[in-house]
Amino acid sequence: MSNGKEMVKKKMEYKNKIISISLVTASCIVITYYFIIVLEKGTVYTHLFYIPIILASLWWGRKGIYVSVFLSILLLLNHLFLRTHVLWINDIGRALIFCIVGFVVGTLSERKNHVENKLKEYSERLEEKVDERTKEIKHLNLVLRAIRKVNQLIIKERDRDTLIQGACDNLIKTRGFYNAWIVLLDETHKVVRTAEAGLDKDFTPMAEQLKRGKLPHCIQRALKQSDVVVIKDPLSICTDCVLVEKCSPNTGAMTVRLECGGKIYGVLYATVPADFIINKEEQILFKEMGGDIAFGLYSIEGEEKHKRLEQQREKARKEAEFYADVLAHDVGNINQITMGYLYLLQIAKDEETKKKNVEGIKKSIMNSKRLAESIKTLKIIKDTKIEKFDLNESIERSIEEIKSYFNKEIEVKLDIDKHYYVKANDFLDRVFFNILENSVEHTFKDKVIIDIKTEEKDGFCNVHIHDNGIGVSKEKKKDILENLETLSKRTGMGFYLIKKILERFNGKFDIMDAKKGTEIVVSIPVMR
Amino acid sequence: MRILIIDDEVEILTLFKDFMETFGHKVEIAIDGDTGLEKFRNSNFDLVVMDYRMHGKDGIQVSKDIWDIDKNAKILFVSADSSVKKEAIEMGAVGFLLKPFSIDVLIKEIERVSKI
Numbered sequence: 033m034s035n036g037k038e039m040v041k042k043k044m045e046y047k048n049k050i051i052s053i054s055l056v057t058a059s060c061i062v063i064t065y066y067f068i069i070v071l072e073k074g075t076v077y078t079h080l081f082y083i084p085i086i087l088a089s090l091w092w093g094r095k096g097i098y099v100s101v102f103l104s105i106l107l108l109l110n111h112l113f114l115r116t117h118v119l120w121i122n123d124i125g126r127a128l129i130f131c132i133v134g135f136v137v138g139t140l141s142e143r144k145n146h147v148e149n150k151l152k153e154y155s156e157r158l159e160e161k162v163d164e165r166t167k168e169i170k171h172l173n174l175v176l177r178a179i180r181k182v183n184q185l186i187i188k189e190r191d192r193d194t195l196i197q198g199a200c201d202n203l204i205k206t207r208g209f210y211n212a213w214i215v216l217l218d219e220t221h222k223v224v225r226t227a228e229a230g231l232d233k234d235f236t237p238m239a240e241q242l243k244r245g246k247l248p249h250c251i252q253r254a255l256k257q258s259d260v261v262v263i264k265d266p267l268s269i270c271t272d273c274v275l276v277e278k279c280s281p282n283t284g285a286m287t288v289r290l291e292c293g294g295k296i297y298g299v300l301y302a303t304v305p306a307d308f309i310i311n312k313e314e315q316i317l318f319k320e321m322g323g324d325i326a327f328g329l330y331s332i333e334g335e336e337k338h339k340r341l342e343q344q345r346e347k348a349r350k351e352a353e354f355y356a357d358v359l360a361h362d363v364g365n366i367n368q369i370t371m372g373y374l375y376l377l378q379i380a381k382d383e384e385t386k387k388k389n390v391e392g393i394k395k396s397i398m399n400s401k402r403l404a405e406s407i408k409t410l411k412i413i414k415d416t417k418i419e420k421f422d423l424n425e426s427i428e429r430s431i432e433e434i435k436s437y438f439n440k441e442i443e444v445k446l447d448i449d450k451h452y453y454v455k456a457n458d459f460l461d462r463v464f465f466n467i468l469e470n471s472v473e474h475t476f477k478d479k480v481i482i483d484i485k486t487e488e489k490d491g492f493c494n495v496h497i498h499d500n501g502i503g504v505s506k507e508k509k510k511d512i513l514e515n516l517e518t519l520s521k522r523t524g525m526g527f528y529l530i531k532k533i534l535e536r537f538n539g540k541f542d543i544m545d546a547k548k549g550t551e552i553v554v555s556i557p558v559m560r
Numbered sequence: 561m562r563i564l565i566i567d568d569e570v571e572i573l574t575l576f577k578d579f580m581e582t583f584g585h586k587v588e589i590a591i592d593g594d595t596g597l598e599k600f601r602n603s604n605f606d607l608v609v610m611d612y613r614m615h616g617k618d619g620i621q622v623s624k625d626i627w628d629i630d631k632n633a634k635i636l637f638v639s640a641d642s643s644v645k646k647e648a649i650e651m652g653a654v655g656f657l658l659k660p661f662s663i664d665v666l667i668k669e670i671e672r673v674s675k676i
């Protein structure tokens with residue numbers, strides 16, 4: 033529209049100039065002939081001719097010389113027919129001066145116009161440059177604002193997901209970037225987290241691709257270099273990328289790895305107007321932003337590590353306290369029993385009593401050894417290997433061991449429905465031995481009778497061990513099942529060890545409500 | 561003396577019972593606090609020898625229950641944990657023995673307590 037108007041305006045201007053020149057020229061001719069013919073004065077007012085000559089030369093440059101030539105011819109014709117009494121040389125001289133003036137003014141005018149045009153062109157280019165820089169500065173300000181917001185986020189945010197999502201959101205909210213996404217990777221470059229802004233559902237194919245472990249070229253390149261990977265024209269370069277359709281022709285992409293403290297946490301990707309992507313400052317700021325996000329992740333990792341160490345220290349402290357309490361209890365009791373037998377041995381008069389007390393001392397020493405083994409078992413059980421383990425043989429071995437351990441009449445009635453293989457290891461023997469030992473110790477009868485029955489249920493083999501002992505009170509049962517750690521500090525680690533070994537096998541134990549004696553059920557996963 | 565021993569360690573119970581009977585005391589044993597309380601309610605005892613830390617009701621709870629029945633009951637605590645001695649004495653126990661102790665010490669302590 034403006035071009036059309038401009039054209040019309042120019043045409044009008046041209047037309048007006050033609051009319052003006054024609055009128056001025058005609059006026060000059062009329063005045064000249066008025067003087068020559070009407071007033072019969074030979075004087076030719078050629079001075080007036082300079083008006084159209086100069087005007088024409090000013091307006092049309094050297095083309096304006098036509099007016100000079102026309103007026104020169106007119107002057108010479110005038111001389112030929114009307115001014116014969118004047119010397120030729122006078123009018124020829126005048127005609128020549130017309131042409132020279134027209135040429136000189138026209139040339140100067142053209143040069144002036146040329147300079148003016150050049151100046152105009154420079155001015156326009158300068159304006160364009162100023163516009164460009166203004167846009168760039170505006171964009172850089174937006175990026176700086178985004179960096180500031182990301183930094184604020186880094187200071188207050190202690191959660192990785194929130195941090196990377198917040199960083200992406202800020203990049204988009206400040207309108208510095210079209211879209212942004214962050215991929216966090218582990219040491220093996222496996223994707224562990226992603227966050228995006230500006231793409232929404234369009235990011236799904238990329239998220240799925242990343243989950244499959246396929247990293248796009250820009251990420252692969254960014255992981256290899258510390259500088260920003262700049263892609264000026266993703267449409268023609270990233271043809272195999274699932275996000276290429278989301279790029280418009282004037283979009284560029286930047287990718288930078290998130291690196292801090294020598295560790296690469298992942299990659300930041302963002303698309304920006306292509307005009308800005310070549311700007312070094314833009315790239316530096318983008319890299320800085322990547323560094324800031326990486327620092328945030330580094331800080332979170334540091335805090336988590338610190339927290340973990342604190343937890344480990346607290347756990348170790350509690351464990352040490354637990355062992356100290358348990359040892360104080362168990363060692364105290366074992367030593368007390370040893371002291372008792374030693375005293376009885378000192379005062380014993382007959383050989384049989386002496387032998388009995390020596391056996392008691394031996395048993396105490398064995399208990400002390402078992403206590404040391406129990407502590408060792410607690411330390412190593414979580415790292416032991418689970419294998420296909422013969423349950424029936426484990427039960428039989430434990431029965432044999434308990435019978436030889438106690439100088440007491442023990443009858444074990446076995447009701448084993450089939451041969452079981454369970455997910456366990458050698459430590460299972462320890463579970464059965466401890467339970468059987470507990471049964472024998474708490475049966476104050478001449479004969480200890482223990483019923484052992486097996487059954488399979490829901491993939492577990494349940495081993496019921498039922499004795500004819502004193503039974504277990506409700507309070508004690510509750511303590512064992514719900515408050516075992518605290519209880520163990522007071523009463524020793526027998527059940528605590530059973531629990532920990534069974535936990536390693538993904539098994540458990542329970543104390544049933546029995547009318548007489550104690551019934552304990554051990555459940556262990558069956559292995560087919 | 562009539563002595564009631566309360567301890568959740570069976571072997572200690574039987575050993576203590578044997579020693580004390582050797583020295584002419586009449587002894588009853590209980591494997592936990594509830595059994596001990598039941599026996600204390602049903603008989604008269606000159607002294608209760610009790611473990612401080614046991615399954616179910618611990619020594620503190622059982623001693624309170626005993627003093628509810630007989631506020632003059634004499635209780636001698638035994639424990640492998642020395643840190644509880646002060647608490648035991650402050651509660652009103654007549655004595656505290658740290659495990660392991662020799663039988664002579666136990667017997668002397670019983671003699672001392674019998675004179676209180």
